[in-house]
Amino acid sequence: MELGQDYGKPEMMAAAIIREIKEGDVVFHGLASPTPMVAMKAAKALGKDFCYITLSNGIDHDWSRAPYCASTLTENTYTGSVACLGLDSIFDLYCSGKGDIAFLSCLQMDKEGRIAMSYLGGDYDHPKLRGPGGAGSATLTPITPRTVIWKTGHDKRIFVERVDFATTAPALDKLFTVITTLCIFRKQPGEKYLKLDCIFPYTTVEEVKENTGWEIEETQVPVMTPPTAEELAAIRKVDINNILAYEFK
Amino acid sequence: MINALRAGAYGIPFMPVGGMWGSDLVANRPEFFQVMKSPFDGKEVVCVKALVPDYAIIHVQEADIYGNARILGPTYQDVLMSRAARKTIITTERIVGTYRMREDPKHTEVPYFTVEAVVELPGGAKPGICYPEYLTVDWDDHKSYVGSVKAGEVPSFAEKMLKGRV
Numbered sequence: 050m051e052l053g054q055d056y057g058k059p060e061m062m063a064a065a066i067i068r069e070i071k072e073g074d075v076v077f078h079g080l081a082s083p084t085p086m087v088a089m090k091a092a093k094a095l096g097k098d099f100c101y102i103t104l105s106n107g108i109d110h111d112w113s114r115a116p117y118c119a120s121t122l123t124e125n126t127y128t129g130s131v132a133c134l135g136l137d138s139i140f141d142l143y144c145s146g147k148g149d150i151a152f153l154s155c156l157q158m159d160k161e162g163r164i165a166m167s168y169l170g171g172d173y174d175h176p177k178l179r180g181p182g183g184a185g186s187a188t189l190t191p192i193t194p195r196t197v198i199w200k201t202g203h204d205k206r207i208f209v210e211r212v213d214f215a216t217t218a219p220a221l222d223k224l225f226t227v228i229t230t231l232c233i234f235r236k237q238p239g240e241k242y243l244k245l246d247c248i249f250p251y252t253t254v255e256e257v258k259e260n261t262g263w264e265i266e267e268t269q270v271p272v273m274t275p276p277t278a279e280e281l282a283a284i285r286k287v288d289i290n291n292i293l294a295y296e297f298k
Numbered sequence: 299m300i301n302a303l304r305a306g307a308y309g310i311p312f313m314p315v316g317g318m319w320g321s322d323l324v325a326n327r328p329e330f331f332q333v334m335k336s337p338f339d340g341k342e343v344v345c346v347k348a349l350v351p352d353y354a355i356i357h358v359q360e361a362d363i364y365g366n367a368r369i370l371g372p373t374y375q376d377v378l379m380s381r382a383a384r385k386t387i388i389t390t391e392r393i394v395g396t397y398r399m400r401e402d403p404k405h406t407e408v409p410y411f412t413v414e415a416v417v418e419l420p421g422g423a424k425p426g427i428c429y430p431e432y433l434t435v436d437w438d439d440h441k442s443y444v445g446s447v448k449a450g451e452v453p454s455f456a457e458k459m460l461k462g463r464v
Contacts, residue, residue: 135377145316173326189317218319
């Protein structure tokens with residue numbers, strides 16, 4: 050597989066997301082989440098057996114319905130569902146320990162995995178940029194067994210030394226994963242800081258260091274296998290409108 | 299927000315919530331978040347203050363003239379909002395006979411005695427989505443809505459959207 054020819058950053062991120070999901074997992078992604086939406090539909094197309102919960106109330110919707118916009122509230126994540134759950138029930142089920150993964154995103158993050166979703170710049174009442182807030186992620190991030198943050202970028206404005214205002218933060222006792230366009234960071238249960246877990250085939254540890262606002266101590270990390278032909282075929286099959294590219298424009 | 303509405307719906311002053319640990323929101327908004335100890339085992343828990351909206355405005359697919367409202371697509375927090383609010387206004391794609399409720403009462407998630415008013419308003423969720431009536435966002439109208447918010451001209455946008463429909 051060759052970058053730019055067979056796959057790009059969107060496909061690599063989607064493959065990394067697919068690989069996070071284990072058989073039997075209960076998995077949720079948030080609003081406006083085209084990257085995990087396409088990846089999870091592709092994981093279904095690959096035959097992976099897991100429970101797909103969406104904000105449009107659907108459980109295990111008909112994954113073969115192609116997304117036609119980046120919103121995750123349209124009928125393509127609802128039609129064909131086997132059951133319905135309101136957002137309140139989704140939170141309840143995760144709070145009582147019945148969920149496994151929540152795919153969420155962030156505006157900014159620091160080495161402890163503290164996440165800014167409320168605002169950037171200025172202060173809470175007079176922000177330069179008002180974010181979407183984080184009622185959802187503030188509840189889900191600390192209680193989900195394997196919270197996974199996906200971010201379609203990687204630079205020092207996103208990954209900073211210290212976040213001014215943390216909308217949410219990972220729990221000490223839980224695994225916490227961050228998938229970027231260049232690499233995967235993980236915070237193991239019991240640990241406080243993110244560590245570089247692996248890099249994607251088209252980058253180097255040096256490049257990741259140059260684009261991260263905190264000190265990365267790891268020097269040798271594995272390189273993730275490129276998306277396989279099967280993964281790429283599944284992504285293309287479920288995403289005929291190339292919604293996966295939306296976040297990368 | 300959900301648990302704040304729940305406290306409102308249950309008629310209690312606050313509600314413990316799951317998660318929220320590590321969030322600066324808790325310290326920054328003491329008028330809304332407080333940490334307390336469980337009276338049973340002393341475990342600390344974040345609490346939110348009850349939210350009782352003056353009005354909940356809920357758009358549904360079918361309602362009768364008495365206010366019985368049937369939600370035929372995703373429900374989100376609609377039912378909870380109607381339980382927490384002092385008054386609920388139903389807007390509906392169409393008015394149907396009460397016999398529809400009797401055929402399938404489980405779909406009537408908002409009963410008439412909790413409803414203040416019913417407005418027949420086909421396309422009332424536009425430029426958003428109302429499953430299964432219309433399935434995509436109308437991006438042009440959505441754009442003019444965002445523009446009208448920025449320009450402080452929402453009433454004239456609403457007038458345009460409602461022209462000939464009410």
